[in-house]
Amino acid sequence: MSTQVILPRIMQVGEGAAQQVADVLTSLGCSRPLIITDKMMVELGYAGRIQEYLAQQNLCADVFDDTVPEPTVSSIAAGVDKVRNGDYDCIIALGGGSPIDSAKAIGILGKFGGVMQDYKFPRVVHEAGLPIIAIPTTAGTGSEVTRFTIITDESNDEKMLCVGVGFMPVAALVDFSLTLSLPARTTADTGIDALTHAMEAYVSKKANLYSDSQALSAMRLIGPNLRRAYHDGSDKQAREAMMLGSTLAGVAFSNASVALVHGMSRPIGAAFHVPHGLSNAMLLPAVTEYSIPAAPERYADCARAMGVAAETDDTEQANRKLLDELQALNDELQVPTPALFGIDREEFFQLMPTMAEQALQSGSPGNNPKVPDADDIIRIYRSLW
DSSP states (O other), X not given: OOOOOOOOSEEEESTTGGGGHHHHHHHTTOOOEEEEOXXXXXXXTHHHHHHHHHHTTTOOOEEEOBOOSXXXXXXXXXXXXXXXXXXXXXXXXXXXXXXXXXXXXXXXXXXHOSOGGGGOTTSBOOSOOSOEEEXXXXXXXXXXXXXXXXXXXXXXXXXXXXXXXXXXXXXXXXXXGGGTTOOHHHHHHHHHHHHHHHHHHHHSXXXXXXXXXXXXXXHHHHTTTHHHHHHOTTOHHHHHHHHHHHHHHHHHHHTTOOOHHHHHHHHXXXXXXXXXXXXXXXXXHHHHHHHGGGSHHHHHHHHXXXXXXXXXXOHHHHHHHHHHHHHHHHHHTTOOOHHHXXXXXXXXXXXXXXXXXXXXXXXXXXXXXXXXXXXXXXXXXXXXX
């Protein structure tokens, strides 16, 4: 059986990649970009730096910086209006997963109209919106190389998964130097998000030889370097490994899908405003323990790729070491439980059946090696407390 692989048309990878933005725009035939970012990127001077790189080739760009973490239908509305009322021929998406996800949605809605609910899965969006040049500033979401975006519907707190080649950026400028200023908490949360992408792509029922190669490479880069980047943000070698690992993990899950961790993570994020990478981290040890019996060899491969198990370890030893490592990683990176995060216990337990249904509706749990029912998901949610 063949596998369709979808990637950005151009990928510029390495230190200084962002400086090539004007050349990339020219090669794509674009000259009127809108930079979509957040206020932190403006404050840190990153948006101004992109404008300077463009100005060197007589290109100018407006900035829309009203994106928010965990984007919502209402948070992207002003950006959609800006695109509809402006004369832009492309979007430069600058920032972490939230600005890039926002830009993907704005690029489609700005060109074709409608509301975000029209584009949520199971609809697959083949239409091409405004071309997006993605410049990630975190090593985590991999959104610069995925055909997904996630937008929350505030009316029911649903994190809508939107899928299709229409959401794939045409170019990705992957420049690890933009991550050197990331605080430790963001480094940890985005790093575990990337690790989860790689692991879930590898154990997914939709895994294939191509996605496997990307996922294993990502785990080899992320496994030994996540702690290093967390403890010393100026460690260029670790930052470079994390950035490329994140991008490869994005390629892997974009072409193999994610599984149960992501399915269960989105409802926690939507209901309790937990950052996406952090809710993944809360879930990863428990979901891995639940899933190992259905794919023991695959999880053992993950342990070996991450460097926590030796090639000489048998499957059972490797998986035991994997579970120990995931828990140790959460402890060292100070990942809180839902209680320590400040979630109300009664509300969390009350919402479990709703969150379980939302998780199942997303489709992601169906890719898991062991496919859960609602009761299984509720049990795992309960175990997190």
